[in-house]
Amino acid sequence: MSSAIAQLLDGKALSQHIQTSLIHQIQQLEPQKGRPPGLAVLMVGDNPASAAYVRNKERACTNVGITSFGKHFPTETTQAELEQTIQALNHDDRVDGILVQLPLPPHLNAVALLNQIHPDKDADGLHPVNMGRLLRGEPGLRSCTPAGVMWMLQEYGIDPKGKHAVVVGRSILVGKPQFLMLLEANATVTIAHSQTTDLAAITRTADILIPAVGRPGLITADMVKPGAAVIDVGMNRVTDSDGKSRLVGDVDFESVRAIAAYLTPVPGGVGPITVAMLLKNTVESYGKRL
Ligand SMILES: NC(=O)c1ccc[n+]([C@@H]2O[C@H](COP(=O)([O-])OP(=O)(O)OC[C@H]3O[C@@H](n4cnc5c(N)ncnc54)[C@H](OP(=O)(O)O)[C@@H]3O)[C@@H](O)[C@H]2O)c1
Incomplete structure:
Protein backbone atom coordinates (compact mmCIF):
# COMPACT_ATOMS: atom_id res chain seq x y z
CA MET A 1 0.00 0.00 0.00
CA SER A 2 1.54 3.35 -1.01
CA SER A 3 0.23 6.62 -2.42
CA ALA A 4 0.95 10.34 -2.51
CA ILE A 5 -2.32 11.39 -0.96
CA ALA A 6 -4.62 9.20 1.05
CA GLN A 7 -7.97 8.07 -0.22
CA LEU A 8 -10.61 9.34 2.19
CA LEU A 9 -12.99 6.73 3.57
CA ASP A 10 -16.47 8.20 3.32
CA GLY A 11 -18.36 7.16 6.46
CA LYS A 12 -21.38 9.26 5.52
CA ALA A 13 -21.87 7.52 2.17
CA LEU A 14 -21.36 4.06 3.72
CA SER A 15 -23.85 4.91 6.45
CA GLN A 16 -26.45 5.93 3.81
CA HIS A 17 -25.82 2.67 2.04
CA ILE A 18 -26.41 0.65 5.22
CA GLN A 19 -29.55 2.67 5.99
CA THR A 20 -30.99 2.00 2.53
CA SER A 21 -30.44 -1.72 2.99
CA LEU A 22 -32.08 -1.57 6.46
CA ILE A 23 -35.15 0.16 4.98
CA HIS A 24 -35.56 -2.81 2.60
CA GLN A 25 -35.06 -5.34 5.39
CA ILE A 26 -37.68 -3.63 7.55
CA GLN A 27 -40.15 -3.48 4.64
CA GLN A 28 -39.76 -7.24 4.19
CA LEU A 29 -40.05 -8.10 7.89
CA GLU A 30 -42.83 -5.74 8.97
CA PRO A 31 -45.80 -7.66 7.47
CA GLN A 32 -44.76 -10.80 9.46
CA LYS A 121 -31.82 -5.97 23.31
CA ASP A 122 -28.30 -4.64 23.88
CA ALA A 123 -28.19 -2.33 20.84
CA ASP A 124 -24.79 -0.91 21.82
CA GLY A 125 -23.24 -4.39 22.23
CA LEU A 126 -21.71 -3.48 25.60
CA HIS A 127 -23.37 -6.08 27.86
CA PRO A 128 -20.88 -8.57 29.35
CA VAL A 129 -22.71 -11.45 27.63
CA ASN A 130 -22.17 -9.84 24.22
CA MET A 131 -18.58 -8.96 25.10
CA GLY A 132 -18.09 -12.61 26.11
CA ARG A 133 -19.60 -13.78 22.82
CA LEU A 134 -17.13 -11.56 20.96
CA LEU A 135 -14.24 -12.95 23.00
CA ARG A 136 -15.33 -16.49 22.17
CA GLY A 137 -15.99 -15.67 18.48
CA GLU A 138 -19.71 -16.49 18.82
CA PRO A 139 -22.47 -14.56 17.05
CA GLY A 140 -23.95 -11.73 19.10
CA LEU A 141 -24.58 -7.99 19.10
CA ARG A 142 -21.26 -6.24 18.54
CA SER A 143 -20.21 -2.85 19.92
CA CYS A 144 -21.11 -0.26 17.34
CA THR A 145 -17.92 1.80 16.87
CA PRO A 146 -15.44 -1.07 16.44
CA ALA A 147 -17.98 -2.97 14.32
CA GLY A 148 -18.29 0.17 12.18
CA VAL A 149 -14.51 0.31 11.73
CA MET A 150 -14.51 -3.33 10.57
CA TRP A 151 -17.37 -2.58 8.17
CA MET A 152 -15.41 0.33 6.71
CA LEU A 153 -12.29 -1.79 6.20
CA GLN A 154 -14.34 -4.44 4.44
CA GLU A 155 -16.23 -2.01 2.21
CA TYR A 156 -12.98 -0.40 1.06
CA GLY A 157 -11.33 -3.78 0.42
CA ILE A 158 -8.76 -3.40 3.22
CA ASP A 159 -8.38 -6.99 4.42
CA PRO A 160 -6.82 -7.17 7.92
CA LYS A 161 -5.68 -10.78 7.32
CA GLY A 162 -1.93 -11.06 7.91
CA LYS A 163 -1.55 -7.31 8.48
CA HIS A 164 -0.20 -5.63 11.58
CA ALA A 165 -3.04 -3.62 13.12
CA VAL A 166 -2.30 -1.19 15.95
CA VAL A 167 -5.15 0.07 18.15
CA VAL A 168 -4.30 3.06 20.33
CA GLY A 169 -6.62 3.09 23.37
CA ARG A 170 -7.92 0.19 25.47
CA SER A 171 -11.38 1.30 26.57
CA ILE A 172 -14.19 -1.21 26.87
CA LEU A 173 -16.20 0.98 24.47
CA VAL A 174 -13.70 0.96 21.59
CA GLY A 175 -10.12 -0.28 22.08
CA LYS A 176 -10.69 -3.72 23.62
CA PRO A 177 -13.54 -4.86 21.34
CA GLN A 178 -11.62 -3.42 18.37
CA PHE A 179 -8.63 -5.55 19.32
CA LEU A 180 -10.81 -8.69 19.39
CA MET A 181 -12.56 -7.92 16.09
CA LEU A 182 -9.24 -7.39 14.30
CA LEU A 183 -7.94 -10.62 15.79
CA GLU A 184 -11.08 -12.39 14.56
CA ALA A 185 -10.30 -10.97 11.10
CA ASN A 186 -6.83 -12.58 11.26
CA ALA A 187 -4.75 -9.45 11.80
CA THR A 188 -1.73 -9.50 14.09
CA VAL A 189 -2.84 -6.93 16.66
CA THR A 190 -1.01 -4.63 19.05
CA ILE A 191 -2.89 -2.49 21.54
CA ALA A 192 -1.23 0.67 22.91
CA HIS A 193 -2.37 2.90 25.78
CA SER A 194 -1.28 5.72 28.06
CA GLN A 195 1.47 3.59 29.68
CA THR A 196 2.99 2.49 26.37
CA THR A 197 6.60 3.56 26.01
CA ASP A 198 7.57 4.91 22.59
CA LEU A 199 4.15 4.96 20.97
CA ALA A 200 5.61 6.23 17.68
CA ALA A 201 7.89 3.19 17.32
CA ILE A 202 4.81 0.96 17.50
CA THR A 203 2.44 3.00 15.34
CA ARG A 204 5.13 3.23 12.60
CA THR A 205 4.89 -0.55 12.15
CA ALA A 206 1.11 -0.50 11.62
CA ASP A 207 -0.41 -1.43 8.28
CA ILE A 208 -3.73 -0.53 9.86
CA LEU A 209 -3.65 2.17 12.55
CA ILE A 210 -6.71 2.88 14.69
CA PRO A 211 -6.31 5.71 17.21
CA ALA A 212 -9.16 5.81 19.76
CA VAL A 213 -7.83 8.12 22.45
CA GLY A 214 -9.52 11.53 22.52
CA ARG A 215 -6.45 13.70 22.00
CA PRO A 216 -6.37 16.05 19.01
CA GLY A 217 -3.15 15.86 16.97
CA LEU A 218 -1.81 12.79 18.81
CA ILE A 219 -0.93 10.95 15.60
CA THR A 220 1.41 12.92 13.35
CA ALA A 221 2.86 11.94 9.96
CA ASP A 222 6.16 10.75 11.46
CA MET A 223 4.18 8.14 13.45
CA VAL A 224 2.57 6.60 10.37
CA LYS A 225 3.96 3.95 8.03
CA PRO A 226 3.82 5.11 4.40
CA GLY A 227 0.81 3.50 2.71
CA ALA A 228 -0.99 2.61 5.97
CA ALA A 229 -4.75 2.67 6.44
CA VAL A 230 -5.55 5.10 9.27
CA ILE A 231 -9.00 4.90 10.82
CA ASP A 232 -9.43 7.82 13.20
CA VAL A 233 -11.95 7.00 15.95
CA GLY A 234 -11.10 10.05 18.07
CA MET A 235 -13.69 12.80 18.32
CA ASN A 236 -12.59 16.03 19.94
CA ARG A 237 -14.13 19.49 19.99
CA VAL A 238 -11.48 22.19 19.62
CA THR A 239 -11.86 25.97 19.63
CA ASP A 240 -9.95 27.98 17.02
CA SER A 241 -8.41 31.41 17.62
CA ASP A 242 -11.53 33.05 16.11
CA GLY A 243 -13.60 31.43 18.89
CA LYS A 244 -15.35 28.97 16.56
CA SER A 245 -15.41 25.33 17.59
CA ARG A 246 -15.07 22.30 15.33
CA LEU A 247 -14.74 18.52 15.58
CA VAL A 248 -11.37 16.88 14.95
CA GLY A 249 -10.02 13.37 15.42
CA ASP A 250 -6.82 12.12 17.06
CA VAL A 251 -4.94 12.33 13.77
CA ASP A 252 -3.15 15.39 12.43
CA PHE A 253 -5.25 15.18 9.27
CA GLU A 254 -3.28 17.21 6.73
CA SER A 255 0.17 15.78 7.50
CA VAL A 256 -1.06 12.17 7.74
CA ARG A 257 -3.07 12.53 4.54
CA ALA A 258 0.18 12.99 2.67
CA ILE A 259 1.61 9.68 3.85
CA ALA A 260 -1.25 7.22 4.45
CA ALA A 261 -3.00 5.28 1.69
CA TYR A 262 -6.41 5.51 3.38
CA LEU A 263 -7.68 7.96 5.98
CA THR A 264 -11.04 8.67 7.59
CA PRO A 265 -12.12 12.29 7.96
CA VAL A 266 -13.56 13.66 11.23
CA PRO A 267 -16.41 14.45 11.04
CA GLY A 268 -17.82 12.18 8.34
CA GLY A 269 -15.77 9.04 9.06
CA VAL A 270 -16.33 6.63 11.93
CA GLY A 271 -19.13 8.72 13.55
CA PRO A 272 -21.86 8.11 10.94
CA ILE A 273 -20.90 4.43 10.63
CA THR A 274 -21.31 4.03 14.40
CA VAL A 275 -24.90 5.27 14.17
CA ALA A 276 -25.59 2.97 11.22
CA MET A 277 -24.29 -0.01 13.27
CA LEU A 278 -26.68 0.89 16.08
CA LEU A 279 -29.60 0.77 13.64
CA LYS A 280 -28.24 -2.48 12.18
CA ASN A 281 -28.07 -4.08 15.65
CA THR A 282 -31.66 -2.99 16.36
CA VAL A 283 -32.92 -4.48 13.09
CA GLU A 284 -30.93 -7.68 13.74
CA SER A 285 -32.65 -8.06 17.15
CA TYR A 286 -36.02 -7.30 15.52
CA GLY A 287 -35.46 -10.01 12.92
CA LYS A 288 -34.65 -12.59 15.60
CA ARG A 289 -37.57 -11.82 17.93
CA LEU A 290 -40.73 -13.94 17.69
N1 LIG B 1 -16.67 8.14 16.27
C1 LIG B 1 -17.44 7.60 17.22
O1 LIG B 1 -18.57 7.25 16.99
C2 LIG B 1 -16.88 7.41 18.58
C3 LIG B 1 -17.43 6.49 19.46
C4 LIG B 1 -16.83 6.31 20.71
C5 LIG B 1 -15.73 7.08 21.06
N2 LIG B 1 -15.25 8.01 20.19
C6 LIG B 1 -14.09 8.84 20.50
O2 LIG B 1 -12.97 8.00 20.63
C7 LIG B 1 -12.08 8.52 21.59
C8 LIG B 1 -11.83 7.46 22.65
O3 LIG B 1 -13.04 7.18 23.30
P1 LIG B 1 -13.09 6.17 24.55
O4 LIG B 1 -14.46 6.18 25.07
O5 LIG B 1 -12.43 4.90 24.15
O6 LIG B 1 -12.11 6.99 25.56
P2 LIG B 1 -11.49 6.58 26.97
O7 LIG B 1 -12.37 5.63 27.69
O8 LIG B 1 -11.10 7.87 27.60
O9 LIG B 1 -10.16 5.79 26.56
C9 LIG B 1 -9.06 6.44 26.00
C10 LIG B 1 -7.92 5.47 25.86
O10 LIG B 1 -6.80 6.20 25.32
C11 LIG B 1 -5.63 5.87 26.07
N3 LIG B 1 -4.72 7.01 26.08
C12 LIG B 1 -4.83 8.18 26.72
N4 LIG B 1 -3.76 8.98 26.47
C13 LIG B 1 -2.95 8.27 25.66
C14 LIG B 1 -1.71 8.54 25.06
N5 LIG B 1 -1.09 9.69 25.23
N6 LIG B 1 -1.16 7.59 24.29
C15 LIG B 1 -1.78 6.40 24.07
N7 LIG B 1 -2.97 6.09 24.62
C16 LIG B 1 -3.55 7.02 25.41
C17 LIG B 1 -6.12 5.55 27.46
O11 LIG B 1 -5.17 4.73 28.09
P3 LIG B 1 -5.35 4.16 29.60
O12 LIG B 1 -6.30 3.01 29.48
O13 LIG B 1 -3.98 3.74 29.96
O14 LIG B 1 -5.88 5.30 30.41
C18 LIG B 1 -7.45 4.85 27.17
O15 LIG B 1 -7.27 3.47 26.99
C19 LIG B 1 -12.74 9.79 22.11
O16 LIG B 1 -12.27 10.89 21.36
C20 LIG B 1 -14.20 9.58 21.81
O17 LIG B 1 -14.92 10.79 21.65
C21 LIG B 1 -15.78 8.17 18.96
Whole structure:
Protein backbone atom coordinates (compact mmCIF):
# COMPACT_ATOMS: atom_id res chain seq x y z
CA MET A 1 0.00 0.00 0.00
CA SER A 2 1.54 3.35 -1.01
CA SER A 3 0.23 6.62 -2.42
CA ALA A 4 0.95 10.34 -2.51
CA ILE A 5 -2.32 11.39 -0.96
CA ALA A 6 -4.62 9.20 1.05
CA GLN A 7 -7.97 8.07 -0.22
CA LEU A 8 -10.61 9.34 2.19
CA LEU A 9 -12.99 6.73 3.57
CA ASP A 10 -16.47 8.20 3.32
CA GLY A 11 -18.36 7.16 6.46
CA LYS A 12 -21.38 9.26 5.52
CA ALA A 13 -21.87 7.52 2.17
CA LEU A 14 -21.36 4.06 3.72
CA SER A 15 -23.85 4.91 6.45
CA GLN A 16 -26.45 5.93 3.81
CA HIS A 17 -25.82 2.67 2.04
CA ILE A 18 -26.41 0.65 5.22
CA GLN A 19 -29.55 2.67 5.99
CA THR A 20 -30.99 2.00 2.53
CA SER A 21 -30.44 -1.72 2.99
CA LEU A 22 -32.08 -1.57 6.46
CA ILE A 23 -35.15 0.16 4.98
CA HIS A 24 -35.56 -2.81 2.60
CA GLN A 25 -35.06 -5.34 5.39
CA ILE A 26 -37.68 -3.63 7.55
CA GLN A 27 -40.15 -3.48 4.64
CA GLN A 28 -39.76 -7.24 4.19
CA LEU A 29 -40.05 -8.10 7.89
CA GLU A 30 -42.83 -5.74 8.97
CA PRO A 31 -45.80 -7.66 7.47
CA GLN A 32 -44.76 -10.80 9.46
CA LYS A 33 -43.98 -8.91 12.64
CA GLY A 34 -47.02 -6.65 12.55
CA ARG A 35 -45.05 -3.71 13.92
CA PRO A 36 -41.96 -1.67 13.09
CA PRO A 37 -38.68 -2.19 14.98
CA GLY A 38 -38.23 -0.10 18.14
CA LEU A 39 -35.20 1.46 19.83
CA ALA A 40 -35.23 3.09 23.28
CA VAL A 41 -32.47 5.63 23.91
CA LEU A 42 -32.22 6.63 27.57
CA MET A 43 -30.57 9.93 28.37
CA VAL A 44 -30.01 11.43 31.82
CA GLY A 45 -29.23 15.12 32.40
CA ASP A 46 -28.58 17.83 29.84
CA ASN A 47 -25.04 17.31 28.54
CA PRO A 48 -25.25 19.21 25.19
CA ALA A 49 -22.94 16.78 23.35
CA SER A 50 -25.04 13.80 24.51
CA ALA A 51 -28.25 15.61 23.53
CA ALA A 52 -26.84 16.16 20.02
CA TYR A 53 -25.81 12.48 19.72
CA VAL A 54 -29.27 11.35 20.89
CA ARG A 55 -31.03 13.65 18.39
CA ASN A 56 -28.81 12.25 15.67
CA LYS A 57 -29.64 8.66 16.59
CA GLU A 58 -33.38 9.40 16.79
CA ARG A 59 -33.33 11.15 13.42
CA ALA A 60 -31.54 8.15 11.88
CA CYS A 61 -34.18 5.83 13.39
CA THR A 62 -36.97 7.85 11.78
CA ASN A 63 -35.17 7.77 8.42
CA VAL A 64 -35.12 3.98 8.27
CA GLY A 65 -38.50 3.29 9.90
CA ILE A 66 -37.44 2.38 13.46
CA THR A 67 -39.77 3.73 16.17
CA SER A 68 -37.94 5.67 18.90
CA PHE A 69 -38.95 5.12 22.50
CA GLY A 70 -36.59 7.82 23.73
CA LYS A 71 -36.72 8.77 27.39
CA HIS A 72 -35.05 11.87 28.76
CA PHE A 73 -34.58 11.92 32.54
CA PRO A 74 -33.60 14.84 34.81
CA THR A 75 -30.07 14.82 36.26
CA GLU A 76 -31.27 13.83 39.75
CA THR A 77 -32.93 10.58 38.58
CA THR A 78 -31.97 7.64 40.82
CA GLN A 79 -30.32 4.37 39.88
CA ALA A 80 -33.46 2.50 41.00
CA GLU A 81 -35.73 4.56 38.72
CA LEU A 82 -33.49 3.88 35.73
CA GLU A 83 -33.23 0.18 36.54
CA GLN A 84 -37.03 -0.04 36.70
CA THR A 85 -37.29 1.70 33.33
CA ILE A 86 -34.81 -0.72 31.76
CA GLN A 87 -36.66 -3.71 33.20
CA ALA A 88 -39.94 -2.39 31.77
CA LEU A 89 -38.29 -1.92 28.36
CA ASN A 90 -36.82 -5.45 28.55
CA HIS A 91 -40.40 -6.73 28.75
CA ASP A 92 -41.88 -4.29 26.21
CA ASP A 93 -42.62 -6.23 23.00
CA ARG A 94 -42.41 -3.10 20.86
CA VAL A 95 -38.76 -2.54 21.83
CA ASP A 96 -35.91 -4.43 20.13
CA GLY A 97 -32.99 -2.31 21.29
CA ILE A 98 -32.16 -0.34 24.44
CA LEU A 99 -29.23 1.97 24.89
CA VAL A 100 -28.09 4.20 27.71
CA GLN A 101 -26.37 7.34 26.42
CA LEU A 102 -23.02 7.78 28.16
CA PRO A 103 -21.59 9.55 30.09
CA LEU A 104 -24.04 9.52 33.00
CA PRO A 105 -24.07 11.95 35.94
CA PRO A 106 -21.50 10.85 38.57
CA HIS A 107 -24.04 9.53 41.14
CA LEU A 108 -25.13 6.80 38.69
CA ASN A 109 -23.38 3.47 38.13
CA ALA A 110 -23.23 3.04 34.34
CA VAL A 111 -21.90 -0.54 34.42
CA ALA A 112 -24.69 -1.71 36.73
CA LEU A 113 -27.26 -0.11 34.41
CA LEU A 114 -25.80 -1.61 31.25
CA ASN A 115 -25.91 -5.01 32.97
CA GLN A 116 -29.69 -4.61 33.43
CA ILE A 117 -30.29 -4.51 29.67
CA HIS A 118 -31.36 -7.87 28.25
CA PRO A 119 -28.40 -9.10 26.14
CA ASP A 120 -30.69 -9.63 23.13
CA LYS A 121 -31.82 -5.97 23.31
CA ASP A 122 -28.30 -4.64 23.88
CA ALA A 123 -28.19 -2.33 20.84
CA ASP A 124 -24.79 -0.91 21.82
CA GLY A 125 -23.24 -4.39 22.23
CA LEU A 126 -21.71 -3.48 25.60
CA HIS A 127 -23.37 -6.08 27.86
CA PRO A 128 -20.88 -8.57 29.35
CA VAL A 129 -22.71 -11.45 27.63
CA ASN A 130 -22.17 -9.84 24.22
CA MET A 131 -18.58 -8.96 25.10
CA GLY A 132 -18.09 -12.61 26.11
CA ARG A 133 -19.60 -13.78 22.82
CA LEU A 134 -17.13 -11.56 20.96
CA LEU A 135 -14.24 -12.95 23.00
CA ARG A 136 -15.33 -16.49 22.17
CA GLY A 137 -15.99 -15.67 18.48
CA GLU A 138 -19.71 -16.49 18.82
CA PRO A 139 -22.47 -14.56 17.05
CA GLY A 140 -23.95 -11.73 19.10
CA LEU A 141 -24.58 -7.99 19.10
CA ARG A 142 -21.26 -6.24 18.54
CA SER A 143 -20.21 -2.85 19.92
CA CYS A 144 -21.11 -0.26 17.34
CA THR A 145 -17.92 1.80 16.87
CA PRO A 146 -15.44 -1.07 16.44
CA ALA A 147 -17.98 -2.97 14.32
CA GLY A 148 -18.29 0.17 12.18
CA VAL A 149 -14.51 0.31 11.73
CA MET A 150 -14.51 -3.33 10.57
CA TRP A 151 -17.37 -2.58 8.17
CA MET A 152 -15.41 0.33 6.71
CA LEU A 153 -12.29 -1.79 6.20
CA GLN A 154 -14.34 -4.44 4.44
CA GLU A 155 -16.23 -2.01 2.21
CA TYR A 156 -12.98 -0.40 1.06
CA GLY A 157 -11.33 -3.78 0.42
CA ILE A 158 -8.76 -3.40 3.22
CA ASP A 159 -8.38 -6.99 4.42
CA PRO A 160 -6.82 -7.17 7.92
CA LYS A 161 -5.68 -10.78 7.32
CA GLY A 162 -1.93 -11.06 7.91
CA LYS A 163 -1.55 -7.31 8.48
CA HIS A 164 -0.20 -5.63 11.58
CA ALA A 165 -3.04 -3.62 13.12
CA VAL A 166 -2.30 -1.19 15.95
CA VAL A 167 -5.15 0.07 18.15
CA VAL A 168 -4.30 3.06 20.33
CA GLY A 169 -6.62 3.09 23.37
CA ARG A 170 -7.92 0.19 25.47
CA SER A 171 -11.38 1.30 26.57
CA ILE A 172 -14.19 -1.21 26.87
CA LEU A 173 -16.20 0.98 24.47
CA VAL A 174 -13.70 0.96 21.59
CA GLY A 175 -10.12 -0.28 22.08
CA LYS A 176 -10.69 -3.72 23.62
CA PRO A 177 -13.54 -4.86 21.34
CA GLN A 178 -11.62 -3.42 18.37
CA PHE A 179 -8.63 -5.55 19.32
CA LEU A 180 -10.81 -8.69 19.39
CA MET A 181 -12.56 -7.92 16.09
CA LEU A 182 -9.24 -7.39 14.30
CA LEU A 183 -7.94 -10.62 15.79
CA GLU A 184 -11.08 -12.39 14.56
CA ALA A 185 -10.30 -10.97 11.10
CA ASN A 186 -6.83 -12.58 11.26
CA ALA A 187 -4.75 -9.45 11.80
CA THR A 188 -1.73 -9.50 14.09
CA VAL A 189 -2.84 -6.93 16.66
CA THR A 190 -1.01 -4.63 19.05
CA ILE A 191 -2.89 -2.49 21.54
CA ALA A 192 -1.23 0.67 22.91
CA HIS A 193 -2.37 2.90 25.78
CA SER A 194 -1.28 5.72 28.06
CA GLN A 195 1.47 3.59 29.68
CA THR A 196 2.99 2.49 26.37
CA THR A 197 6.60 3.56 26.01
CA ASP A 198 7.57 4.91 22.59
CA LEU A 199 4.15 4.96 20.97
CA ALA A 200 5.61 6.23 17.68
CA ALA A 201 7.89 3.19 17.32
CA ILE A 202 4.81 0.96 17.50
CA THR A 203 2.44 3.00 15.34
CA ARG A 204 5.13 3.23 12.60
CA THR A 205 4.89 -0.55 12.15
CA ALA A 206 1.11 -0.50 11.62
CA ASP A 207 -0.41 -1.43 8.28
CA ILE A 208 -3.73 -0.53 9.86
CA LEU A 209 -3.65 2.17 12.55
CA ILE A 210 -6.71 2.88 14.69
CA PRO A 211 -6.31 5.71 17.21
CA ALA A 212 -9.16 5.81 19.76
CA VAL A 213 -7.83 8.12 22.45
CA GLY A 214 -9.52 11.53 22.52
CA ARG A 215 -6.45 13.70 22.00
CA PRO A 216 -6.37 16.05 19.01
CA GLY A 217 -3.15 15.86 16.97
CA LEU A 218 -1.81 12.79 18.81
CA ILE A 219 -0.93 10.95 15.60
CA THR A 220 1.41 12.92 13.35
CA ALA A 221 2.86 11.94 9.96
CA ASP A 222 6.16 10.75 11.46
CA MET A 223 4.18 8.14 13.45
CA VAL A 224 2.57 6.60 10.37
CA LYS A 225 3.96 3.95 8.03
CA PRO A 226 3.82 5.11 4.40
CA GLY A 227 0.81 3.50 2.71
CA ALA A 228 -0.99 2.61 5.97
CA ALA A 229 -4.75 2.67 6.44
CA VAL A 230 -5.55 5.10 9.27
CA ILE A 231 -9.00 4.90 10.82
CA ASP A 232 -9.43 7.82 13.20
CA VAL A 233 -11.95 7.00 15.95
CA GLY A 234 -11.10 10.05 18.07
CA MET A 235 -13.69 12.80 18.32
CA ASN A 236 -12.59 16.03 19.94
CA ARG A 237 -14.13 19.49 19.99
CA VAL A 238 -11.48 22.19 19.62
CA THR A 239 -11.86 25.97 19.63
CA ASP A 240 -9.95 27.98 17.02
CA SER A 241 -8.41 31.41 17.62
CA ASP A 242 -11.53 33.05 16.11
CA GLY A 243 -13.60 31.43 18.89
CA LYS A 244 -15.35 28.97 16.56
CA SER A 245 -15.41 25.33 17.59
CA ARG A 246 -15.07 22.30 15.33
CA LEU A 247 -14.74 18.52 15.58
CA VAL A 248 -11.37 16.88 14.95
CA GLY A 249 -10.02 13.37 15.42
CA ASP A 250 -6.82 12.12 17.06
CA VAL A 251 -4.94 12.33 13.77
CA ASP A 252 -3.15 15.39 12.43
CA PHE A 253 -5.25 15.18 9.27
CA GLU A 254 -3.28 17.21 6.73
CA SER A 255 0.17 15.78 7.50
CA VAL A 256 -1.06 12.17 7.74
CA ARG A 257 -3.07 12.53 4.54
CA ALA A 258 0.18 12.99 2.67
CA ILE A 259 1.61 9.68 3.85
CA ALA A 260 -1.25 7.22 4.45
CA ALA A 261 -3.00 5.28 1.69
CA TYR A 262 -6.41 5.51 3.38
CA LEU A 263 -7.68 7.96 5.98
CA THR A 264 -11.04 8.67 7.59
CA PRO A 265 -12.12 12.29 7.96
CA VAL A 266 -13.56 13.66 11.23
CA PRO A 267 -16.41 14.45 11.04
CA GLY A 268 -17.82 12.18 8.34
CA GLY A 269 -15.77 9.04 9.06
CA VAL A 270 -16.33 6.63 11.93
CA GLY A 271 -19.13 8.72 13.55
CA PRO A 272 -21.86 8.11 10.94
CA ILE A 273 -20.90 4.43 10.63
CA THR A 274 -21.31 4.03 14.40
CA VAL A 275 -24.90 5.27 14.17
CA ALA A 276 -25.59 2.97 11.22
CA MET A 277 -24.29 -0.01 13.27
CA LEU A 278 -26.68 0.89 16.08
CA LEU A 279 -29.60 0.77 13.64
CA LYS A 280 -28.24 -2.48 12.18
CA ASN A 281 -28.07 -4.08 15.65
CA THR A 282 -31.66 -2.99 16.36
CA VAL A 283 -32.92 -4.48 13.09
CA GLU A 284 -30.93 -7.68 13.74
CA SER A 285 -32.65 -8.06 17.15
CA TYR A 286 -36.02 -7.30 15.52
CA GLY A 287 -35.46 -10.01 12.92
CA LYS A 288 -34.65 -12.59 15.60
CA ARG A 289 -37.57 -11.82 17.93
CA LEU A 290 -40.73 -13.94 17.69
N1 LIG B 1 -16.67 8.14 16.27
C1 LIG B 1 -17.44 7.60 17.22
O1 LIG B 1 -18.57 7.25 16.99
C2 LIG B 1 -16.88 7.41 18.58
C3 LIG B 1 -17.43 6.49 19.46
C4 LIG B 1 -16.83 6.31 20.71
C5 LIG B 1 -15.73 7.08 21.06
N2 LIG B 1 -15.25 8.01 20.19
C6 LIG B 1 -14.09 8.84 20.50
O2 LIG B 1 -12.97 8.00 20.63
C7 LIG B 1 -12.08 8.52 21.59
C8 LIG B 1 -11.83 7.46 22.65
O3 LIG B 1 -13.04 7.18 23.30
P1 LIG B 1 -13.09 6.17 24.55
O4 LIG B 1 -14.46 6.18 25.07
O5 LIG B 1 -12.43 4.90 24.15
O6 LIG B 1 -12.11 6.99 25.56
P2 LIG B 1 -11.49 6.58 26.97
O7 LIG B 1 -12.37 5.63 27.69
O8 LIG B 1 -11.10 7.87 27.60
O9 LIG B 1 -10.16 5.79 26.56
C9 LIG B 1 -9.06 6.44 26.00
C10 LIG B 1 -7.92 5.47 25.86
O10 LIG B 1 -6.80 6.20 25.32
C11 LIG B 1 -5.63 5.87 26.07
N3 LIG B 1 -4.72 7.01 26.08
C12 LIG B 1 -4.83 8.18 26.72
N4 LIG B 1 -3.76 8.98 26.47
C13 LIG B 1 -2.95 8.27 25.66
C14 LIG B 1 -1.71 8.54 25.06
N5 LIG B 1 -1.09 9.69 25.23
N6 LIG B 1 -1.16 7.59 24.29
C15 LIG B 1 -1.78 6.40 24.07
N7 LIG B 1 -2.97 6.09 24.62
C16 LIG B 1 -3.55 7.02 25.41
C17 LIG B 1 -6.12 5.55 27.46
O11 LIG B 1 -5.17 4.73 28.09
P3 LIG B 1 -5.35 4.16 29.60
O12 LIG B 1 -6.30 3.01 29.48
O13 LIG B 1 -3.98 3.74 29.96
O14 LIG B 1 -5.88 5.30 30.41
C18 LIG B 1 -7.45 4.85 27.17
O15 LIG B 1 -7.27 3.47 26.99
C19 LIG B 1 -12.74 9.79 22.11
O16 LIG B 1 -12.27 10.89 21.36
C20 LIG B 1 -14.20 9.58 21.81
O17 LIG B 1 -14.92 10.79 21.65
C21 LIG B 1 -15.78 8.17 18.96
